Amino acid sequence: MAFQFTEENLKRIEKARQKYPTSLAAVMDACYIGQEQNGFISDEVVEEIARVLEIPKTDVLGVVTFYTMFHTKKMGKYHIQVCTNVSCMLRGGYEIFDAVKEKLKIDNMEVTSDGKFSLEEVECMGACGGAPMIAVNSDYYENMTKEKVLEILDSLQ
Amino acid sequence: MEKIILPDIPDLNKLDVYIANGGFQAAKKALQMEPSEVIDIVKKSSLRGRGGAGFFTGLKWSFMPKVKTKPHYLCVNGDESEPGSFKDRQIFEKNPHQLIEGIIIAAHAIQAQTVYIYIRGEYYRWIQMLQAALDENYERGHLGEKMKQTFNTDFYCDVYIHRGAGAYICGEESALMNSIEGKRGYPRVKPPFPAQNGLWGNPTTINNVETITNVPKIIANGWEWFASIGAPKHPGTLLFGVSGHVNKPGVYELPTGTLLTDIIYNYAGGVPGNKKIKCVIPGGSSMPPLRGDQLEGIKMDADSLREAGSAIGTGGIMVMDEDTNLLDVLVRISHFYHHESCGQCTPCREGTGWMEKILRRIQSGQGTSKDLDLLVDVASNIEGRTVCALGDAAAWPVKFMITRFRDEFEKYVKKEVVIPVKNKIHSMKYTTYSVENIKLPESTKP
Numbered sequence: 001m002a003f004q005f006t007e008e009n010l011k012r013i014e015k016a017r018q019k020y021p022t023s024l025a026a027v028m029d030a031c032y033i034g035q036e037q038n039g040f041i042s043d044e045v046v047e048e049i050a051r052v053l054e055i056p057k058t059d060v061l062g063v064v065t066f067y068t069m070f071h072t073k074k075m076g077k078y079h080i081q082v083c084t085n086v087s088c089m090l091r092g093g094y095e096i097f098d099a100v101k102e103k104l105k106i107d108n109m110e111v112t113s114d115g116k117f118s119l120e121e122v123e124c125m126g127a128c129g130g131a132p133m134i135a136v137n138s139d140y141y142e143n144m145t146k147e148k149v150l151e152i153l154d155s156l157q
Numbered sequence: 158m159e160k161i162i163l164p165d166i167p168d169l170n171k172l173d174v175y176i177a178n179g180g181f182q183a184a185k186k187a188l189q190m191e192p193s194e195v196i197d198i199v200k201k202s203s204l205r206g207r208g209g210a211g212f213f214t215g216l217k218w219s220f221m222p223k224v225k226t227k228p229h230y231l232c233v234n235g236d237e238s239e240p241g242s243f244k245d246r247q248i249f250e251k252n253p254h255q256l257i258e259g260i261i262i263a264a265h266a267i268q269a270q271t272v273y274i275y276i277r278g279e280y281y282r283w284i285q286m287l288q289a290a291l292d293e294n295y296e297r298g299h300l301g302e303k304m305k306q307t308f309n310t311d312f313y314c315d316v317y318i319h320r321g322a323g324a325y326i327c328g329e330e331s332a333l334m335n336s337i338e339g340k341r342g343y344p345r346v347k348p349p350f351p352a353q354n355g356l357w358g359n360p361t362t363i364n365n366v367e368t369i370t371n372v373p374k375i376i377a378n379g380w381e382w383f384a385s386i387g388a389p390k391h392p393g394t395l396l397f398g399v400s401g402h403v404n405k406p407g408v409y410e411l412p413t414g415t416l417l418t419d420i421i422y423n424y425a426g427g428v429p430g431n432k433k434i435k436c437v438i439p440g441g442s443s444m445p446p447l448r449g450d451q452l453e454g455i456k457m458d459a460d461s462l463r464e465a466g467s468a469i470g471t472g473g474i475m476v477m478d479e480d481t482n483l484l485d486v487l488v489r490i491s492h493f494y495h496h497e498s499c500g501q502c503t504p505c506r507e508g509t510g511w512m513e514k515i516l517r518r519i520q521s522g523q524g525t526s527k528d529l530d531l532l533v534d535v536a537s538n539i540e541g542r543t544v545c546a547l548g549d550a551a552a553w554p555v556k557f558m559i560t561r562f563r564d565e566f567e568k569y570v571k572k573e574v575v576i577p578v579k580n581k582i583h584s585m586k587y588t589t590y591s592v593e594n595i596k597l598p599e600s601t602k603p
Binding site: 020022024059063067085087089090125126129135 | 489
């Protein structure tokens with residue numbers, strides 16, 4: 001069955017729409033809601049957003065592919081984001097990235113076979129004072145060491 | 158020293174604590190003034206933007222049309238995507254109500270009834286914190302139509318958060334507006350400037366979160382007070398984010414004009430292992446890097462740093478010790494700009510990619526000293542030839558890193574090229590290497 005927003009999510013999109021004079025402006029909020037409901041933004045989600053906001057599908061797809069936080073393929077339940085930008089790199093960001101890669105046996109933008117974890121090498125997350133850092137979904141973990149990262153991965157079920 | 162943005166008051170993020178410490182008195186005062194009076198005070202205070210360009214805030218506000226024929230908008234830039242910058246987050250977390258009070262005053266000054274706070278998508282937790290603070294202020298009648306009664310005025314404004322989704326370029330003001338409009342974050346050609354033609358073609362002002370957070374204190378204590386703090390031409394305090402090879406990385410609020418060495422050694426606790434400093438980027442990764450042996454006497458304000466050959470940017474100080482491999486750092490910086498180039502202008506889209514490729518060639522041991530010249534040349538051809546400043550931001554680190562640390566980079570490249578294949582000599586005219594430096598295999602020598 002084609003993707004459909006839940007009643008509640010339709011209300012959330014409507015609320016987002018109220019913030020702006022045009023419905024196109026609510027597209028980013030709608031993409032977040034679609035991604036949350038479906039896990040990633042498939043073609044069907046794009047179609048549904050376009051239908052709900054009454055905007056062309058190309059406008060939705062343009063936004064989805066431009067912004068890196070929208071995923072067009074399914075990511076893991078826990079999306080592990082490791083920063084390797086300069087401040088983190090200077091304090092061992094790449095060692096953390098390699099440790100996660102080794103532990104999960106996946107590469108950048110890949111998902112483990114059980115669908116639990118996915119890994120992304122991200123650009124500066126604005127936590128340079130707590131470098132090196134990782135983020136799991138929306139939660140930041142700062143002042144990481146290899147041991148701490150592995151502990152965090154073990155604790156995620 | 159009194160702190161303006163992040164005072165040492167426990168629980169200041171709670172609305173009652175904020176009000177008990179004089180909160181919303183400045184908004185009350187400002188809302189009884191004419192908008193032009195507010196702009197005048199901010200102009201006289203010489204408050205400058207904290208987002209990187211350092212433009213005078215009062216002057217920016219004064220560009221908005223005096224007679225309102227279309228809706229006016231205020232955008233507050235909390236995209237904070239510059240590597241090395243992590244200051245706005247502290248404001249969302251520790252002093253959100255002063256930001257909200259600043260927004261009320263700024264919105265009144267430019268007569269904007271709709272305000273968007275643009276926050277990067279990764280800051281989801283901080284978005285939630287700020288949204289909770291906004292909701293609380295709506296309930297208390299500090300925002301929305303209830304403002305009219307609370308502050309006894311005709312003016313009211315609504316404040317919304319717009320969540321970004323991981324694009325560095327959206328920190329650029331015109332890309333930010335496109336992103337709010339629900340489009341890809343492509344910067345716009347200026348002119349027309351946002352004050353004439355901004356959000357949905359209406360007059361718009363874009364200010365940084367830290368800039369706006371300064372405003373209530375300026376109104377409460379007067380412009381004379383603010384102008385007397387720090388460097389005269391760039392007064393106030395700055396949130397310096399110190400990261401990299403220091404013992405105590407973090408955000409330090411200090412007056413402008415504080416010595417860079419003072420920040421690194423006294424506040425951030427110096428370099429681990431008492432190592433020497435090789436390089437410092439003083440204002441976020443886009444700004445020209447400084448040599449570690451030339452840091453003495455450099456003050457952290459816009460004019461002093463310009464004299465020293467860099468820029469204040471967002472005040473994100475990245476410190477690199479003597480053991481740092483600057484080539485690796487530069488490869489990482491170039492990869493970042495290549496990744497984040499929006500792809501609109503050819504010099505930036507292609508140039509950033511070529512710079513990264515050439516740097517990776519050097520990293521793999523295949524570079525020659527001509528490559529260093531080529532990099533400087535590519536960088537110089539990007540600079541100033543793009544719609545927005547991302548081109549410059551990508552070019553400066555490459556250009557200045559190589560010219561200022563040429564001795565270091567020469568270590569990573571070869572001077573001579575060995576052509577191992579016979580009969581290829583004729584193709585040499587198509588290469589960039591000079592013939593004197595070519596060492597031919599023995600067997601091909603005449």
